Amino acid sequence: MSSIKQIPVIEEKRTNPLARVFDELVRFCRSRSLFLLHYCTGCGAIELPPAMTSRFDMERLGIQPMVSPRQADILLITGYVSIKTLKRVILTYEQMGSPKYVIGICSCTVNGGMYWQSYATAKKLDEYMPVDLYIAGCMPRPEAVIEGLQQLMQRIKTGEAKGWEDYYRNYDYYLGNQQKLFGNDWQTPTDVITEAKHYDLLGEGTLGEHTALLEQHQQPLEALEMRLGHQVKEPAE
Amino acid sequence: MSKEIAHWLDNLLEEIEGIKVRRKSSRRVRVDVPADALPALLELLQGRAGYIHLSAISCVDWIEEEEFELVYHVWSYESHSLVSAHIRIARDPGVYLSVYDLYQPAAFFERDIHEMYGIHFEGSPNMEKFILTEWNGPPPMRKEFDSEAYINEHLSWQNYNPEWLQELIAEGGGIIIPPEEQRFSQKKK
Numbered sequence: 388m389s390s391i392k393q394i395p396v397i398e399e400k401r402t403n404p405l406a407r408v409f410d411e412l413v414r415f416c417r418s419r420s421l422f423l424l425h426y427c428t429g430c431g432a433i434e435l436p437p438a439m440t441s442r443f444d445m446e447r448l449g450i451q452p453m454v455s456p457r458q459a460d461i462l463l464i465t466g467y468v469s470i471k472t473l474k475r476v477i478l479t480y481e482q483m484g485s486p487k488y489v490i491g492i493c494s495c496t497v498n499g500g501m502y503w504q505s506y507a508t509a510k511k512l513d514e515y516m517p518v519d520l521y522i523a524g525c526m527p528r529p530e531a532v533i534e535g536l537q538q539l540m541q542r543i544k545t546g547e548a549k550g551w552e553d554y555y556r557n558y559d560y561y562l563g564n565q566q567k568l569f570g571n572d573w574q575t576p577t578d579v580i581t582e583a584k585h586y587d588l589l590g591e592g593t594l595g596e597h598t599a600l601l602e603q604h605q606q607p608l609e610a611l612e613m614r615l616g617h618q619v620k621e622p623a624e
Numbered sequence: 625m626s627k628e629i630a631h632w633l634d635n636l637l638e639e640i641e642g643i644k645v646r647r648k649s650s651r652r653v654r655v656d657v658p659a660d661a662l663p664a665l666l667e668l669l670q671g672r673a674g675y676i677h678l679s680a681i682s683c684v685d686w687i688e689e690e691e692f693e694l695v696y697h698v699w700s701y702e703s704h705s706l707v708s709a710h711i712r713i714a715r716d717p718g719v720y721l722s723v724y725d726l727y728q729p730a731a732f733f734e735r736d737i738h739e740m741y742g743i744h745f746e747g748s749p750n751m752e753k754f755i756l757t758e759w760n761g762p763p764p765m766r767k768e769f770d771s772e773a774y775i776n777e778h779l780s781w782q783n784y785n786p787e788w789l790q791e792l793i794a795e796g797g798g799i800i801i802p803p804e805e806q807r808f809s810q811k812k813k
Contacts, residue, residue: 470758497782510780514780567778
């Protein structure tokens with residue numbers, strides 16, 4: 388949704404009196420061991436090496452860079468997202484296993500930043516995927532990045548960081564925005580609706596006109612063709 | 625040595641009709657030629673003066689004059705100098721000859737210009753999409769393409785008016801030129 392504060396908090400019904408204690412423990416552990424996938428789309432990426440390495444050292448917080456989306460918990464989007472990149476960002480986001488958190492770094496993810504007038508960049512990242520935390524600035528210094536990550540840890544610990552649940556509960560809204568930008572035949576290899584059912588997060592906004600449109604256009608996925616080498620096009624005579 | 629080459633180059637360039645040579649500095653020469661004389665000029669520069677490196681082709685859209693300006697930058701490793709050959713072609717239909725047969729890297733630049741400005745280069749090996757593979761609109765670098773109108777239609781901004789800014793405004797400070805008035809479409813009015 389447009390603001391993370393508008394997301395309704397849905398209380399889970401737990402019968403076991405120990406369940407809440409256990410939940411808290413799980414959340415604590417979760418917040419102390421985060422793998423971070425940094426999707427370096429823009430200039431903000433330059434502030435990440437100092438944040439990761441010895442000077443500011445994100446690992447003392449238990450946060451480590453991770454190479455693949457399947458194993459990552461945080462998707463860090465550093466800077467402007469062009470429309471071509473946004474498709475890949477959404478694919479990456481959907482591939483990540485839940486629970487997953489998105490951090491938007493730099494002004495560009497908030498409102499287009501200095502590329503506000505560009506035809507090629509997406510302006511508001513949270514129209515296309517739920518963003519748990521923004522770190523504004525052009526670009527934010529490593530101190531700010533560390534501060535933001537600490538805040539995210541706090542939010543995970545208290546159970547406030549529920550952006551990923553929102554993606555399942557309001558999938559129709561996000562898909563609608565994606566379709567508006569990429570065209571009606573937009574589809575991703577991930578079956579979000581089935582995943583929502585799996586996590587028991589099928590909300591009122593999961594299905595709607597946009598998901599109906601998706602079903603209409605959806606093509607069954609085929610395995611990619613394997614090819615060795617690359618084809619070189621002969622110049623026209 | 626380099627002075628001799630420069631002098632020799634000036635003599636060489638005079639061989640072409642309708643040419644205007646302006647020496648910007650000891651290492652930079654600006655040459656304006658009619659569009660049909662450019663292949664001959666490049667051939668001379670490449671074959672007889674050692675300008676073997678085409679570093680870029682740039683394009684300027686002069687919408688009021690209804691012309692495109694193409695600038696071919698060629699570099700010589702021997703005299704360490706750059707010649708920029710400027711030509712003007714009609715904006716409509718925007719067709720020009722490829723120099724791929726003289727300089728092979730031209731294919732790359734011509735494809736880029738074709739994508740961004742819609743100029744068609746005859747004889748260029750590949751005029752397919754290059755960077756904007758998922759773009760269906762008009763060539764975006766043309767002056768008549770209104771980027772702001774495009775994003776107003778396809779994308780949206782969020783307004784930013786936090787409390788601390790309101791406090792500043794109440795005290796008589798704040799943003800001097802608000803973002804709405806910064807936009808080019810507003811400036812014209």
